[in-house]
Amino acid sequence: MVLLDTRAAGGGATESLIVPPRRRRSGVHVHFSRFKWLYLLLIPGIIYFAVFRYAPMFGAIIAFKDYVPFLGIGGSAWVGFEHFTNFFASPDFVRLLGNTLILAFLNLAIAFPLTIVIALLLNELRLSIVKRTVQTLIYIPHFLSWTVVASLTYLLFALDTGPLFHLINTVLGTDINFLTDPDWFRPVIMLQTIWKGTGWGTIIFLAALASVDQEQYEAAIIDGAGRWSRVWHITLPSIAPTIVVMLILKMGDVLDTGFEQIYLMTNSLNREAADVFDTFVYFMGITQGSYSYSTAVGLFKAIVGVILIFGANWLSRRFNQTGIF
Amino acid sequence: MAREKYRFNTPAGRVFDVFNVVILVVIGLIALVPFLYVLAGSFATEAEIATRPFFLWPETFSLKAYSTILTSDAFVRALVTTVLVTAVGTGIQLLLTASMAYPLSKANLPGGRVMLMLIVFTMVFSGGMIPTFLVVKELGLLDTYWALILPAAINPFSLIIIKNFFQQLPKELEESAMIDGANEVRTMWSVILPLSKPVLATFALFYAVGIWNDFMSPLLYLNDSSMWTLQMFLRQVTAATDLSMLQSDASEMPPAQGIKFAVIIVATLPILLFYPFLQKHFAKGMLLGSVKG
Numbered sequence: 001m002v003l004l005d006t007r008a009a010g011g012g013a014t015e016s017l018i019v020p021p022r023r024r025r026s027g028v029h030v031h032f033s034r035f036k037w038l039y040l041l042l043i044p045g046i047i048y049f050a051v052f053r054y055a056p057m058f059g060a061i062i063a064f065k066d067y068v069p070f071l072g073i074g075g076s077a078w079v080g081f082e083h084f085t086n087f088f089a090s091p092d093f094v095r096l097l098g099n100t101l102i103l104a105f106l107n108l109a110i111a112f113p114l115t116i117v118i119a120l121l122l123n124e125l126r127l128s129i130v131k132r133t134v135q136t137l138i139y140i141p142h143f144l145s146w147t148v149v150a151s152l153t154y155l156l157f158a159l160d161t162g163p164l165f166h167l168i169n170t171v172l173g174t175d176i177n178f179l180t181d182p183d184w185f186r187p188v189i190m191l192q193t194i195w196k197g198t199g200w201g202t203i204i205f206l207a208a209l210a211s212v213d214q215e216q217y218e219a220a221i222i223d224g225a226g227r228w229s230r231v232w233h234i235t236l237p238s239i240a241p242t243i244v245v246m247l248i249l250k251m252g253d254v255l256d257t258g259f260e261q262i263y264l265m266t267n268s269l270n271r272e273a274a275d276v277f278d279t280f281v282y283f284m285g286i287t288q289g290s291y292s293y294s295t296a297v298g299l300f301k302a303i304v305g306v307i308l309i310f311g312a313n314w315l316s317r318r319f320n321q322t323g324i325f
Numbered sequence: 326m327a328r329e330k331y332r333f334n335t336p337a338g339r340v341f342d343v344f345n346v347v348i349l350v351v352i353g354l355i356a357l358v359p360f361l362y363v364l365a366g367s368f369a370t371e372a373e374i375a376t377r378p379f380f381l382w383p384e385t386f387s388l389k390a391y392s393t394i395l396t397s398d399a400f401v402r403a404l405v406t407t408v409l410v411t412a413v414g415t416g417i418q419l420l421l422t423a424s425m426a427y428p429l430s431k432a433n434l435p436g437g438r439v440m441l442m443l444i445v446f447t448m449v450f451s452g453g454m455i456p457t458f459l460v461v462k463e464l465g466l467l468d469t470y471w472a473l474i475l476p477a478a479i480n481p482f483s484l485i486i487i488k489n490f491f492q493q494l495p496k497e498l499e500e501s502a503m504i505d506g507a508n509e510v511r512t513m514w515s516v517i518l519p520l521s522k523p524v525l526a527t528f529a530l531f532y533a534v535g536i537w538n539d540f541m542s543p544l545l546y547l548n549d550s551s552m553w554t555l556q557m558f559l560r561q562v563t564a565a566t567d568l569s570m571l572q573s574d575a576s577e578m579p580p581a582q583g584i585k586f587a588v589i590i591v592a593t594l595p596i597l598l599f600y601p602f603l604q605k606h607f608a609k610g611m612l613l614g615s616v617k618g
Binding site for chain 2: 035037038039040041042044045046048049051052053054055056057058059060062118121122124125126127130131133134136137138139140141143144145146147148150151152154155156161163166167195199226227259260263264267278281282285286291294295298299301302305306309310
């Protein structure tokens with residue numbers, strides 16, 4: 001330790017000896033030779049971001065062209081906003097927007113509050129063994145792939161053989177095929193979302209709950225506050241900032257419905273309720289080969305996404321500054 | 326840790342406690358039961374799956390489903406492929422991420438801040454599915470396993486967390502290596518990375534789960550069904566038969582129910598085996614990310 005300390009002191013000194021402030025400003029090549037090994041390390045990463053992140057952004061200009069693979073991006077003719085105007089004018093646009101927004105709304109209205117409720121219930125749990133066991137169990141689905149979740153759904157709701165098919169149809173006295181009925185597409189998707197994500201979502205709230213000042217509870221108990229009023233007057237206000245920030249962040253990706261989940265549950269019979277921007281881009285672009293049109297749809301979604309994220313960020317900052325923190 | 330808030334409890338509070346335990350145990354079971362059902366089903370006979378609507382313990386044990394899939398070329402190929410792609414891919418992705426994170430952790434690196442901003446921008450905006458597909462196609466990566474590894478090689482979020490971790494390592498250790506004449510590449514390799522093993526292990530698991538579970542990349546980039554990964558195979562086995570069942574008379578022979586159960590189990594098993602590590606590290610990683618992000 002002593003050795004380390006001396007080196008620490010010496011290290012600071014050597015650095016200022018090696019690089020006097022005047023030399024630091026003396027030209028690009030000096031910088032480069034001093035940092036050459038670090039830049040060398042950066043090269044693979046820079047290539048990655050250039051090729052797989054930025055090249056597609058520039059490639060997205062095919063949304064304004066009539067891209068023909070044979071002619072290449074440069075050789076294809078410009079069409080301006082034609083694909084966008086076509087898209088906005090098509091009945092697809094309203095349907096996709098509707099489906100996407102309904103799913104986003106259900107997410108915010110059902111899955112999100114449920115996460116908070118479960119976190120609160122867990123927080124009220126007195127037996128720490130039960131608490132830990134329940135936490136361990138409800139985090140598991142988060143790590144399963146959407147393919148596994150979709151397969152489980154297919155098995156559980158399978159026509160005539162699925163346990164949930166039997167259970168729900170017996171209770172309701174109906175004969176619903178949950179996997180193909182468009183009216184049941186959203187409930188099934190919500191069920192998946194809740195099953196897979198709710199447990200994991202509680203983590204952030206449990207962390208916020210753990211940092212609530214315990215003395216407040218003692219004071220409240222002395223004042224005669226019951227269990228419910230403690231939750232209502234201490235716990236909830238304490239985690240309100242977290243709730244608001246999480247809510248705002250969620251609003252930032254309203255148009256992100258999750259390609260894999262929706263794609264895996266879409267079939268020819270439920271398309272009218274199932275089609276969202278993400279899957280539409282896939283079916284138009286990859287399956288049908290309308291590269292430019294589908295890129296325009298994707299670009300529209302991405303730009304709305306950026307606006308929402310920056311808007312949400314702005315709101316969040318404003319909210320944080322107005323002083324709940 | 327004494328939890329003071331629980332020291333006083335009313336009778337109503339005690340009733341609530343009981344209900345609370347019951348509710349949460351039920352919630353915990355809901356997370357587990359679908360999996361137990363599939364596990365039981367994978368060891369049951371075909372007849373039992375067909376006749377009993379729901380069970381968590383098979384009446385007669387059968388290994389038929391497993392012996393069928395493990396002797397199927399397509400399945401074994403998908404399994405081996407997935408294991409290899411996951412192993413190689415995780416190594417490549419982790420190496421690329423760490424070697425980019427290290428230079429960026431140097432506050433005095435000229436251009437570092439701009440680069441970081443450009444990286445953060447990719448978390449907000451992307452060219453989208455089709456332009457990325459076209460890039461992969463132009464590079465000649467379609468129908469190669471590189472397409473499952475390279476397009477997602479560096480996760481910006483992981484990159485930034487690893488960078489932040491490197492930043493808070495004591496500077497003295499690096500400096501002593503530098504004084505001994507090592508350049509930055511060597512310093513990173515022999516000083517920084519060994520010090521960061523727990524963090525790197527966490528993100529290795531992150532990447533591994535990502536590749537193992539990935540369905541979109543093989544769907545987009547692999548046309549050749551002999552190259553399919555486990556997730557693609559699973560999709561084919563469960564969804565395809567279900568759609569043929571929807572047409573009420575399945576003229577072609579659908580894969581037996583038990584096979585679906587068994588494939589789901591195999592696709593999930595590695596995740597469950599790693600779950601204890603996952604849970605420990607991921608929860609921390611997520612909190613770290615949400616604080617710093």
